[in-house]
Amino acid sequence: MPKNPIAFLILLLFTLASCADDPDLPTGTCGESFLYGSGEDIYTLRPIPGNVFIELQDPENPEAQIETLFAKYDFLDDTFFPQGNTLRRFPVLLKNLSCESLFEALKILNQNETISAATPRFEPEGEGIFDTTPWTLINGISIMPHQPDDQANILEWANNNGLEYRDSSYGTLLFRVKQVSSGFEPLEIAIKAKDELNVRWALADFLIPIRRWQ
Known part of the structure; x- marks a missing residue:
């Protein structure tokens, strides 16, 4: 497993899409x-x-x-x-x-x-x-607690900040924004979670295209 949490999320949680047919x-x-x-x-x-x-x-x-x-x-x-x-x-x-x-x-x-x-x-x-x-x-936020006991506090914070719990994967809690208005909320709330919660990471979910080398 990659030590870098960003790399871990790109490999595990982010949906990867080919950009071969993108305009x-x-x-x-x-x-x-x-x-x-x-x-x-x-x-x-x-x-x-x-x-x-x-x-x-x-x-x-x-x-x-x-x-x-x-x-x-x-x-x-x-x-x-x-x-x-x-x-x-x-x-x-x-x-x-x-x-x-x-x-x-x-x-x-x-x-x-x-x-x-x-x-x-x-x-x-x-x-x-x-x-x-x-x-x-995309409309997704992934939060990784330090300890399983921290989940209750994270879930309470998430509910108070407009997030809906969806699932968990390898100890990471997965959320979505209940009401998207500006389009930037998943990123803004992920940044807020990182600043306000004592967690290993709090990241918005992205689609990151794969470049195919010819």
Whole structure:
């Protein structure tokens, strides 16, 4: 097992996705940034404009739900979106590439009852980051207590801070944000948990693409 908790989470808890078929992302980042990590592994994450990640509430018939979303919101760009999509979670490009449009789109999408969460992508910077492959925030937070007896305190804190307990894996408690509004809550609450709880780590969950070398 890796000694580094970040590496452990990437191997065990983070969902890894190939970026071979991803459309080109908009370049540039927004000025707002987040300091994120655990222990000595601290990264700076900056939101990437023009791109959001959507998770549908209902897994049934996602293609029809997606068509409804594109018909309702003219700020979504369907140029690169594959037809016949059957995935419940998917990236979407925005027509406007400004940071203001990103923040506004996230707020609007998260008001839609058919969407479980709409979240941003980030450009990471820091020790061990060798490229700017985007990290996609998803609605999940992983908290590792020092001792099993610490779980009760963590669960109480989580409930008071808008988190819903989902499961545990290898001693790590897994949560989701009950109500996502801005799209940034999973990251913001994970950072708050790290600052306020005495735990081994508290991290937001990301999709981190795998680069296939030719």
